Amino acid sequence: MKKRMLAVLLASVTACSLGGCAGKKKDTVQTVKIGLTLYDQYDTFISELVSWFNASASALEEETGTAINVEVVDAAGSQTTQNEQVKSLIEKGCDVICVNLVDRTEPTTITDMAEKNDVPIIFFNRELVAEDLERWEKLYYVGADAFGSGIIEGELAAETFQSDPKYDKNGDGICQYVVLEGEAGHQDAIVRTEYSVNTLVEKGVKAEKLGYAIANWKRAQAQTKMTTLLEEYGERIELILANNDDMALGAIDALKVSELPKDEWPIIVGIDGTDVGLGAIKNGEMAGTAYNDKEGQAEAMLKLAFVLSEKDPDSGLTLEDIPLQDEKYVRMPYYRVTLDNVEEYVEWSKKKPDGVGTTENTEITE
Ligand code: BGC
Numbered sequence: 001m002k003k004r005m006l007a008v009l010l011a012s013v014t015a016c017s018l019g020g021c022a023g024k025k026k027d028t029v030q031t032v033k034i035g036l037t038l039y040d041q042y043d044t045f046i047s048e049l050v051s052w053f054n055a056s057a058s059a060l061e062e063e064t065g066t067a068i069n070v071e072v073v074d075a076a077g078s079q080t081t082q083n084e085q086v087k088s089l090i091e092k093g094c095d096v097i098c099v100n101l102v103d104r105t106e107p108t109t110i111t112d113m114a115e116k117n118d119v120p121i122i123f124f125n126r127e128l129v130a131e132d133l134e135r136w137e138k139l140y141y142v143g144a145d146a147f148g149s150g151i152i153e154g155e156l157a158a159e160t161f162q163s164d165p166k167y168d169k170n171g172d173g174i175c176q177y178v179v180l181e182g183e184a185g186h187q188d189a190i191v192r193t194e195y196s197v198n199t200l201v202e203k204g205v206k207a208e209k210l211g212y213a214i215a216n217w218k219r220a221q222a223q224t225k226m227t228t229l230l231e232e233y234g235e236r237i238e239l240i241l242a243n244n245d246d247m248a249l250g251a252i253d254a255l256k257v258s259e260l261p262k263d264e265w266p267i268i269v270g271i272d273g274t275d276v277g278l279g280a281i282k283n284g285e286m287a288g289t290a291y292n293d294k295e296g297q298a299e300a301m302l303k304l305a306f307v308l309s310e311k312d313p314d315s316g317l318t319l320e321d322i323p324l325q326d327e328k329y330v331r332m333p334y335y336r337v338t339l340d341n342v343e344e345y346v347e348w349s350k351k352k353p354d355g356v357g358t359t360e361n362t363e364i365t366e
Helices: 002-021 044-064 079-091 108-117 146-163 187-202 219-236 245-257 275-282 294-309 342-351
Strands: 031-038 067-074 096-099 121-124 139-144 175-181 207-214 239-242 267-272 288-292 329-332 334-338
Touching: 031 044, 031 079, 031 294, 044 067, 044 245, 044 294, 067 079, 079 096, 079 108, 096 294, 108 121, 121 294, 139 146, 139 294, 146 175, 146 187, 146 239, 146 267, 146 288, 146 334, 175 187, 175 219, 175 245, 187 207, 187 239, 187 267, 207 219, 219 245, 239 245, 245 267, 245 275, 267 275, 275 288, 275 334, 275 342, 294 329, 334 342
Parallel strands: 031 067, 031 096, 096 121, 121 139, 139 329, 175 207, 175 239, 239 267, 267 288
Antiparallel strands: 288 334
């Protein structure tokens, strides 16, 4: 799967080279300036996505001969800070700004500034409502199909529960579960919780919700919340549905310090396929995950930014190379990862060009 995604990027670039536009020989070197503002640079999934974005920017720069300058800033959870960062990125001359909104209901200040200065905005990962994206023609969204992740998670949970009677620890024919949820109001948290549980039931598992906790995507918060859930429900918990891998790992941290022997742990499923998440599948702690295609999202965002900058019209890259829906949305699918295929994903992450471009092209500012 990932090989296919990389092939897309390289193929489009090669097509350009074959068309005679190999950028290295350009007389005047253009610079595409792209700004990225993150809701929280310590979010595991976001930091892996940005790493891939930088690596892809270096590859595209190399192939087209057009300099790509990426500046990454961290809004550290403040929408006010993020608004100021966008203002400053516009003043610094960014051609395009990629915004990982802190508050997905508050895009107006950014949108207004962008429109006034005619700087296209690509929102990513934290989806604003459709009406807000319609407010100006140069607003885009890159993310994933949240429904797909919930469905895969529910399927993985059902398959594991049905695979061995030992998972029905009290033998009552019902799967007692808890949910660890991401931020309240985040599109992925809402949709993943609903679709994972619905799918579990559709797959023929009788299910009973014991409890839930909001852990805001964070491992440490999930550990604390899971410790409380364990105190309350103990070994009655047969399944933990986590809205992301980091929270699944927090649950594992809590289980490790609990009295519960490993062979009596509940089934744990996550979403993302982060490096640590894949590690937990490999060592049998997590039953599976829905792979959140950070490489596909990062590459689509980069190509879109490159085209929108209009700095290199001869590169061969056009809007047609980007899988846009309704001319504004890129939504990548999710993929199933279990012990059976985890090695493919681990192998791939080892190969990824870690850190390429991070020193030359990127500044991280708090
Ligand atoms: C990811 C989470 C991440 C969140 C941040 C979600 O799509 O699955 O891991 O924390 O985005 O917005």
